[in-house]
Amino acid sequence: MPQDRQTNRRIVLASRPHGAPTAADFREEAQHLPTPGQGQLLLRTVWLSLDPYMRGRMSDAPSYVPPLAINETICGGTVSIVEQSHHADFKSGDWVLSYSGWQDFALSDGSGLVKLSGPVLQHPSWALGMLGMPGFTAYMGLLDIGNPQPGETVVVAAATGAVGSLVGQIAKIKGCHVVGIAGGAAKCRYAEDVLGFDRCLDHRDPNFAQQLSRHCSEGIDVYFESVGGAVFNAVLPLMNTRGRIPVCGLIADYNRTAPSAGPDQLPLLQSAILRKRLRVQGFIITQDYGHRFDEFFRQMSQWVAQGRLQFREDIVDGLDNAPEAFIGMLEGKNFGKVVIRVAGDKPAP
Template sequence: MPLSSTLTRIVLAARPQGEPTADNFRLEQVPMPSPGEGQVLLRNHYLSLDPYMRGRMNAGRSYAKPVEIGEVMDGGTVSEVIESRHPDLTPGDMVLAHGGWQTHAIADGRALKRKLDAGIAPLTTALGVYGMPGFTAYVGLHEIGKPQPGETVVVAAASGPVGATVGQIARLQGARTVGIAGGERKRAYLQDELGFDVVLDHRAPDFAAQLRAACPQGIDVYFENVGGAVFDAVLPLLNDFARIPVCGLVAHYNDRALPAGPDRLPMLLSHILTRHLTVRGFIQHDFIQLYPQFLREMGGWLQEGRIKYREDQVDGLENAPAALIGLLKGENFGKVVVKL
C-alpha cells in the first residue's frame, strides 16, 4: 500500500479551565514527514490514554514538560516501523514508542529500545499491564509499599490498569488486598475475577464505615491513585509505619483552586509524625533500573495466567478526546487503548 502524503494528528488547542472539553483539542492533517539519519518513520497502531495526560495539558511546573498550545498531545503507542534509517530497525518491526496522538510519527531509533513480541503477550499490553501502568504498579509496591505476608493493602481506583495490577501483585506476595472502585460491575470484576479479598464501592453512602469494617487490623499499605473522599476514609485507619505510594490524585486533576473548608494540613502532618508514616510521590521512571526485572517477572506471570488484565478499546483517533474526558470521570472499565 503506498504511503499517504499526510498524517492525522490531534493537538492541544487551548488549556482546560477545570474539566477538559472537546474545544481543548483540534484534529489536523499535515504533510507526512521523512526520517533523517538515525531516525525511523512509524505507523502508530494503538495509542494509550492515561490520567497523567490531564496534567500535561496544564501550564506550570510538573514532573514533565507541559504540552504547548498547538503541539501534538503526548502519549505512548504501539507502532510499526515503515521506513528506517537506523541499522537496528527494519520495516515491519513492532515497537513501543512515544508517538503521541497521531497516525504517524518520526522517532530517534536509539530511543526505541523495546521491540514487541506478540508471542509473550498481545501487543496492546505494552501500553497497559506489560508496559508503563504495570511497571508503575510494580515499582510502587516493590520500592515504596513493600507489602509483607499478612499485611493489609488498600488500592484506590482498583479497576484501572495500575490499581488492578497492584492488587494482584500484592496477593502474589501474600498480602490481604482491599480494592476501591466505582460501581457494582467493577466491584464484582475485581473480587470474582481478579481475586481481591474485599472490594468496596466508593460511591456508597456509608463507604467510610464499610472500609473500617473491611480493615479490622488497620491499613499497612495504601496505594494512592485518587485522593479526595477516599483518602479521607483511609487516613484514620493507617497503622504505625504504614507506607503510602502516591501515584495519582485523579479526584483533583480538574481543580482550579484549593478545596473549601478548614486547613487540614496540620492534621495530616500530625498523622505522618505520630504514626511514623512513609508518604512518597513517585513516577515510574524514578525506578527505571528495575524495568528489565519487571519485564521478566511480569512476562512470566502473564504467560502463567497469574496476572489478568482488562482493556477498554476505543476505535479511531478522532474519538480520543472524548475517551480521555470519560476516563477522567471514571467511565472506562480497564486500560483505555485507542485503535488508530
C-alpha cells in the first residue's frame, strides 16, 4: 500500500513473542500525520532496515538497551527524505540516515540524523547495508577483534548475509583463506562465484562438520560468529592456538524458549579457551566503536569505488510486508540484506 501523505501508518509491537515471532505479535495502526514545530523536521521513510537484533528488543529480558514497550513502534534504521523542515541544518528534500522505525513518517529534532550526500545517494539503501551498521559491524569486528593476517584461515557464519558477506570479502582483501557457512546450495554458490570465498559449506548438510574439518585442514585462526548453535559446535574443535572469535550475534538462539537439548558444551568451551588461549569477544558496534565510524566509512567507500566489494539486497516492497519479511529473515529465508522499500524516492510536490 503506498504512503498516504495525510496519515502515518506504523507497525507496533502488539505482544511479546514466545519463541518465534508470529503475525499476531505485530499490529498496523494509522495516525494523523504529525506537524513539525519550531526546530523540528518531518521525515518520510523511503527505506527500512530489518536486522536480527530487533528480535532481542521485542523481549523484556535484560539487555544493553531497554526493550520495546507494548504498543511502541518497532525500532529500525531508516533512510528518509526530509518532507518539511523548521530546522536550520536541514531543508526539504535532504536525504538522511535516521532511526525512525517501522512507520511512514516521523518527527525529529535533528538529533542523531546523518545527512547523506555524494556517491551513497546513487544507492541510498546502502546506508543501511555495506556503508551502514552491517558493514560497520563486519569491518570493526573482523579487523579490530579478529585481526586477520595474510595466509590465515577465516571462517564466516551466515556467509551471504549482510554482515557475513562483507566479513569474507574483507578477509580476502587482507590475504586470508576464507571458508563461508550458509544455508543451501544456491547461497554457497553465490559466496564462491560472486563474493570470492575460497569455499562455502552448507550447514544443513549431514556431513557438515566433516566437510568443515577437511576444508580447514590447517585449523581456523578467525571465526566470525553470528549464529551459534550447531555451527559453533563444529567450529570450536578446529580453532587454532591463539585463535580469535568476534561475536556479533547468536541468531540460532534468538527464538529459543528453553535450554538446548543434548550434552552441556560449556566445559568443552572453557577448556578450549584456556588450552588454546582463544580470544572470544562480544561487541555492540554502536556502543563499542561509534567513535570510529568515519574511519570505517572512508575505507569501505574506497573499496566500493574500486569495485572490490559485492553486496546483495533482499528488497521487499511495502511497509505492510515488514512483519512477514522479519519472520522469514529469522528463519533464514532471506538472501542478502533485508530492506523494505517503504516508498518512492521523490519528495512531495
